[in-house]
Structures are given as C-alpha cells and as structure tokens.
Amino acid sequence: MxxxxxxxxxxxxxxxxxxxxxxxxxxxxxxxxxxxxxxxFFYNIYLHPLRNYPGPFLARGTHFANFFWVYKGNLHTKVKQFNAQYGDVVRIAPDMLVYTSAQAWKDICGHRKAGSGSFLKDGVWYSSVGKTQPSILSANDADHSRGRRLLAHAFSEKALREQEGLLQSYVDLLVNRVREYAVEGSPADMTRWYNYTTFDIIGDLAFGEPFGCLETRTYHPWVKVVFQAIKAMTLIRPFITLFSASVLNMVVPKKLEKARDASFEFSKEKVHRRLALQTTRPDFMTYILKHNDEKGMSIEEIEANANILIVAGSETTASLLSGCTFFLLTHPKVYQKFVDEIRGAFQHEADITVQSVSKLPYVLAVLDESLRMYPPTPNVLPRSVPQGGAIIDGKFVPEGTSVSMAYYATFRSESNFAKPDCFIPERWLGNDPQFATDKKEALQPFSFGPRNCLGKNLAYAEMRLIMAKLAWNFDMTLQRDSYDWDQQITYNVWEKKPLMVRFTPVKR
Ligand code: HEM
Structure with missing residues (x-):
C-alpha cells in the first residue's frame, strides 16, 4: 500500500x-x-393487508397518485369517478380507504360499543406544523368529551335564542350593503359578502367583537391568513405523510412560520381581551366561562378552541350560502318556488326570525339540496381504525388504516341518490316517487356521531335568516361571467370564484 x-x-x-x-x-x-x-410498490400491491380492496393501480402502490390529485385540487371529482368504477369503497392510497355508503357513516363516525376502541382523528391528517395547541377537533376521546360538554352550552337552543339579536344585526347590515349595489345598479360578488357576514358573526360570538368586514367592506388581514393557512396545510400534509411534522418544522419557510405565529398571537390577544370583560352578552365565552369548572378547559384550550370555532364556523357557512345562491339562480323554477314561499309567509320583514324561518319546508329542502350538491367540506376527514381492526360496511379493516367518508362522492353517488348531479330540492319533501329509493341518511354534511358538527343549528339559523332576508328584499339574477361558478377546485375547502349577482329591490 x-x-x-x-x-x-x-x-x-x-x-x-x-x-x-x-x-x-x-x-x-x-x-x-x-x-x-x-x-x-410490489408489497403494497400484492402483500399489503389492504391488497384486496379495489382502487386505481398507481394509488394502491404509492402515495404519489393521491398527492397529485391533492395538488391539482381535483381529489373530490377523482374519488367520485373511482366510486362509479370500483364501488362503495376505494383504496386511494396504500394505507387509505374512502367510503360512500350510508352504513360506513355509522361504522366510522357513529357511537361505538363499550369496550371497542373509537376511530380517532387520523394523526397525520390532523397534525399541525409548528405550535400544536389542543383543540376539540383533534383531541383524544377524554379531552374531546370534556371540551364538547362545555362548548355544548354555547350551542344550546337557549343560547341560540339569546344570540338571535346579534345574528339579526349582521344580517341586516348585509342587506343594507347589498341595497347599495342595487341602488348603484352594479353586481355584487356574493362569495365575498357571505364571507364577510359569517366571519363577522363568528368573530363576534368567539372573540366578543366582529372582524369589521361588513363595516369596512373588506377582508380583515386575519381572515385572509385563515384561507392561506387552510390551503397551505392541505399542500403540506402529503409531506407529513412521507416525513414527519417535526422534520417539516425545520423546513417550513420562516415567512409562513411568522404569519402563523402572528395569527395565533392575534387570536390569543383577542381571547384575553374578551376574558377581561365583565359582561353577560350571549357570546360563546359567556357560556364557556359560566360552566367552566375543574372539569372544564384551561386558558390554552380556550384560546385554541376560539381559533377552531372561527375557522369551522365561518368558511363552511359562507361556502354553503354561495353554493345555494348559485344553484337557485341557475334553476329558475326552484328560485320562483323559493321566493314565493318566503314572500308568501311574512307580512313584514320584522316577522322573519330564526323561529319563523325554521317553519318553511321548501327553504329547508333548498338548503339540504345545496349541502348535497356543494358540501362545504367536499373531500375527506380521515379517522384511524382502532386497535384490533374493525368491520366497516361489512368488511374487516386492519388497525391503523386511514379511513374516511368521501363527502362529495357520497352525496353525488348514484347508489345513494337518483339523478345525483341534478339540483332537485323536491327530493327532500318526500312526495315524489322517483326519489323514494334515495338513501337520505347518506347525506351527512355536518359529519355524524359524537364528533359531528357542534354548530349545525347555528349554521341552519344563519343560512335560513340570510337567504330569507335577501329573497324578501331583492330579486336576484346571476351575471353571465358566473355561469360556470361551480367548476372549482378544492384544497380541503372550495377555492371559490367570485359569484356575481345583480339585485333589484322588490316593490311592495
Ligand atoms: C354549513 C355549515 C357547516 C358545515 C357543513 C360544517 C361541517 C362540519 C364537519 C363536517 C365537522 C366534522 C369535522 C371533522 O370531522 O374533523 C364539523 C365539526 C365542527 N363544527 Fe361545523 N360545520 C358548519 C358550521 C359550523 C358552525 C357555524 C360552527 C360554529 C362555530 C361549527 C363548529 C364546529 C365545531 C366546534 C366542530 C367540532 C366538533 C367536535 O369535534 O366535537 N360548524 N363541522
């Protein structure tokens, strides 16, 4: 050498x-x-415990096919297509199954028998990059029931009755803003105005003060960050699947990290400002504080949940309102029946209340059909199969598998609904034989079981009041440039385009 x-x-x-x-x-x-x-790849296709579940070849072998659809924003339509091709269960990634049957709602999200483990939220999907705060959405069972028991007071019927004045004041402000467009004769972008309204309402209920969007006619900076954060999390999630949240924390751009921290500090400060107020105004905090005892929530949990309440309660409701407006204005006969029911039911605008609008069957049918056609969470909300595995839709699934209902595909599946891609509110009225075989229980846009949406009644109250007051005051027409508004991509929520509507005051 x-x-x-x-x-x-x-x-x-x-x-x-x-x-x-x-x-x-x-x-x-x-x-x-x-x-x-x-x-x-070979293992995933031929040896994996899920090898007998159907799905596209590439998706069964590697995560990349699924990532591709997530990035393209077309996961919802892809799954719908696979559902027609492969049936009620599809393997869309090596370790992930998505379902479209009514039974699967019960098996995955329903109450479990004592002793059998529950389907917790999928840790990868619900993990957050950076500062992780405990919130009701991703909590384990014990923390979830503790948080939910407390928050339920803020969403009770009594609370809703007491919150009505606050809701009405924002809906009236929306109507006044829309009237300005009507007087000017120019169309309004209702995607924005619905967002302004629902963010102001939930901001007021969660923080004790609105974001001021309706007042200033513009998005509050914090609200803008919410949209960016939802999209960023959707795009980052595939990397968490491949690496881990801690690795990602090292590579997340400093700018994004700063924006996230600033947003969290903002809401923290708002929560503290509200907590310092001595008030009995019927917002969420009043109910939380009134019932908070040693089994209640810590300050950190209240901060985290205030954040979640705003995100969960505003973007969702605003999406549905936009979807409902689009489908009404593209279906003239339905629109006519809808406005006739509203205008025929009340003598004066002041008669339109949460209580009175809940008695209008056609309005409810229109909202439910809109939730079916345009569900605010169109993709997946995955859970993890508990220890020992579980039977879903009659077939065994091994523990640790990520399973989810496919929201959009379930609601638009031919095996659940007749004429699934047609907007026909009559199907919910129960007297048309062509819809007698519809599996109505498959429509669960608010999820199902012990972790379903806490704000469902509040959401219906808002949606009914807003749609009824708009229809009472104005005739609406969709502008030509919004005719294809429903052709959208999704990043966990819809990437909504402007919805341009022209309003004409109703003469009485
Ligand atoms: C049309 C409107 C709405 C739709 C479609 C909707 C849908 C949903 C869905 C699908 C979930 C389950 C999420 C998951 O499994 O991860 C959920 C949970 C939740 N929603 Fe809503 N939501 C709406 C409005 C609201 C409103 C107005 C609020 C009020 C702040 C709200 C508060 C919540 C909360 C707190 C949870 C978590 C419940 C728990 O984990 O126990 N939602 N919602």
Whole structure:
C-alpha cells in the first residue's frame, strides 16, 4: 500500500478517487432507494393487508397518485369517478380507504360499543406544523368529551335564542350593503359578502367583537391568513405523510412560520381581551366561562378552541350560502318556488326570525339540496381504525388504516341518490316517487356521531335568516361571467370564484 500511494500520489488523483467513490456510493444509495421503492410498490400491491380492496393501480402502490390529485385540487371529482368504477369503497392510497355508503357513516363516525376502541382523528391528517395547541377537533376521546360538554352550552337552543339579536344585526347590515349595489345598479360578488357576514358573526360570538368586514367592506388581514393557512396545510400534509411534522418544522419557510405565529398571537390577544370583560352578552365565552369548572378547559384550550370555532364556523357557512345562491339562480323554477314561499309567509320583514324561518319546508329542502350538491367540506376527514381492526360496511379493516367518508362522492353517488348531479330540492319533501329509493341518511354534511358538527343549528339559523332576508328584499339574477361558478377546485375547502349577482329591490 505504501508503494501504491507513493507511486500514484500525484496532485488530483486522491480528489479524483474521492469523487469516484462518492458517485459510486450515490449510485448504490440510488439503486437501494429505487430497489426499496420497487419493493414497497410490489408489497403494497400484492402483500399489503389492504391488497384486496379495489382502487386505481398507481394509488394502491404509492402515495404519489393521491398527492397529485391533492395538488391539482381535483381529489373530490377523482374519488367520485373511482366510486362509479370500483364501488362503495376505494383504496386511494396504500394505507387509505374512502367510503360512500350510508352504513360506513355509522361504522366510522357513529357511537361505538363499550369496550371497542373509537376511530380517532387520523394523526397525520390532523397534525399541525409548528405550535400544536389542543383543540376539540383533534383531541383524544377524554379531552374531546370534556371540551364538547362545555362548548355544548354555547350551542344550546337557549343560547341560540339569546344570540338571535346579534345574528339579526349582521344580517341586516348585509342587506343594507347589498341595497347599495342595487341602488348603484352594479353586481355584487356574493362569495365575498357571505364571507364577510359569517366571519363577522363568528368573530363576534368567539372573540366578543366582529372582524369589521361588513363595516369596512373588506377582508380583515386575519381572515385572509385563515384561507392561506387552510390551503397551505392541505399542500403540506402529503409531506407529513412521507416525513414527519417535526422534520417539516425545520423546513417550513420562516415567512409562513411568522404569519402563523402572528395569527395565533392575534387570536390569543383577542381571547384575553374578551376574558377581561365583565359582561353577560350571549357570546360563546359567556357560556364557556359560566360552566367552566375543574372539569372544564384551561386558558390554552380556550384560546385554541376560539381559533377552531372561527375557522369551522365561518368558511363552511359562507361556502354553503354561495353554493345555494348559485344553484337557485341557475334553476329558475326552484328560485320562483323559493321566493314565493318566503314572500308568501311574512307580512313584514320584522316577522322573519330564526323561529319563523325554521317553519318553511321548501327553504329547508333548498338548503339540504345545496349541502348535497356543494358540501362545504367536499373531500375527506380521515379517522384511524382502532386497535384490533374493525368491520366497516361489512368488511374487516386492519388497525391503523386511514379511513374516511368521501363527502362529495357520497352525496353525488348514484347508489345513494337518483339523478345525483341534478339540483332537485323536491327530493327532500318526500312526495315524489322517483326519489323514494334515495338513501337520505347518506347525506351527512355536518359529519355524524359524537364528533359531528357542534354548530349545525347555528349554521341552519344563519343560512335560513340570510337567504330569507335577501329573497324578501331583492330579486336576484346571476351575471353571465358566473355561469360556470361551480367548476372549482378544492384544497380541503372550495377555492371559490367570485359569484356575481345583480339585485333589484322588490316593490311592495
Ligand atoms: C354549513 C355549515 C357547516 C358545515 C357543513 C360544517 C361541517 C362540519 C364537519 C363536517 C365537522 C366534522 C369535522 C371533522 O370531522 O374533523 C364539523 C365539526 C365542527 N363544527 Fe361545523 N360545520 C358548519 C358550521 C359550523 C358552525 C357555524 C360552527 C360554529 C362555530 C361549527 C363548529 C364546529 C365545531 C366546534 C366542530 C367540532 C366538533 C367536535 O369535534 O366535537 N360548524 N363541522
């Protein structure tokens, strides 16, 4: 060796050999990585415990097909297509199954028998990059029931009755803003105005003060961040599947990290400002504080939940209102029946209350049909199969599998609804034989079981009041440039386009 190194030790040779060695090692690593990936692909297709579940070949073998649809924003339509091709259950990733049957709602999200573990929220899907705060949405069972018991007071019927004055004041402000457009004769972008309204309402209920969107006619900066954060989380999630949240924390751009922290600090400060107020106004905090005891929530949990309440309660309701307006205005006969019911039911605008609008069957049918056609959460909300596995839709699924209802695909599935892609509110009225075989229990846009939406009654109250007051005051027409408004992509929620509507005051 001494001779060799003496003989060949001329400048550059050792460096050259080091390069050759590095390239060689790189090729070996690459070969190993390719070999491992091929093996993993082969394993996922032929040996994996889910190998007998149907789905597209690439999606069964690798996560990348699923990531591709997530990035393209067309997961909802892809799953609908697979549902028609493969049936009620589809394997859309090596370790993920999505369902579209009514039975699967019960099996995945329903109450479980004592002793059998529950389907917790999928840790990867619900993990957050960075500061993780405990919130009701991702909590374990014990923390969830503790939080839910307390929050339920803020969503009781009594609370809703007491919150009516607050709701009405924002709906009236919306009507006044829309009237300005009507007087000017220019169309209004209702996607924005519904967002302004629902964010102001929930901001007031959660923080004790609105975001001021309706007042200032513009998005509050915090609200803008909410939209960016939802999309960013949807796009980051695939990386969490491949790596881990802690690795991602190291690579998340500092700008994003700062925006997230600033947003969290903002809501924290708002919560503290509200907590310092001595008031009995019927917002969420009053009910939380009134019932908070040693089994209640810590300050950190109240902060985290205030955040979740705003995100869960505003974007969802605003989406549905936009969807409902679009479908009404593109279906003239339905629109006419809808306004006739509202205008025929009341003598004066002041008669339109949460209580009185809840008695209008056609309005409810229109809202339910809109929830079916345009569910505010169109994709998946995955759970993890508990220890020991479970039976879903009559078939065994091994523990740890990520399982979810496919919201959009379930509500638009031919095996659940006749004419699934047609907007026909009459199907909910129960007297048309062509819809006698509809599986109505498959429509669960607010989820199902012990973790279903806490704000469902509040959402219906808001949606009914807003739609009824708009229809009472104005005739509405959709602008030509919004005719294809429903052709949208999704990043967990809809990426909504402007919905341009022209309003004409109703003459009485
Ligand atoms: C049309 C409107 C709405 C729809 C379609 C909707 C839908 C949903 C869905 C699908 C879930 C389950 C989420 C999951 O499994 O991860 C949920 C949970 C929740 N929603 Fe809503 N939501 C709406 C309005 C509201 C409103 C107005 C509030 C009030 C702040 C609200 C508060 C909540 C809360 C607190 C949860 C978590 C419940 C728990 O984990 O126990 N939602 N919602």
């Amino acid at each position: 001494a001779l060799m190194s003496e003989t060949f030790d001329y400048p550059g040779f050792n460096a050259w050999m080091a390069w050759v060695g590095a390239i060689d090692q790189y090729l070996i690593d690459t070969q190993q990585a390719i070999g491992y990936s091929l093996f993993k």
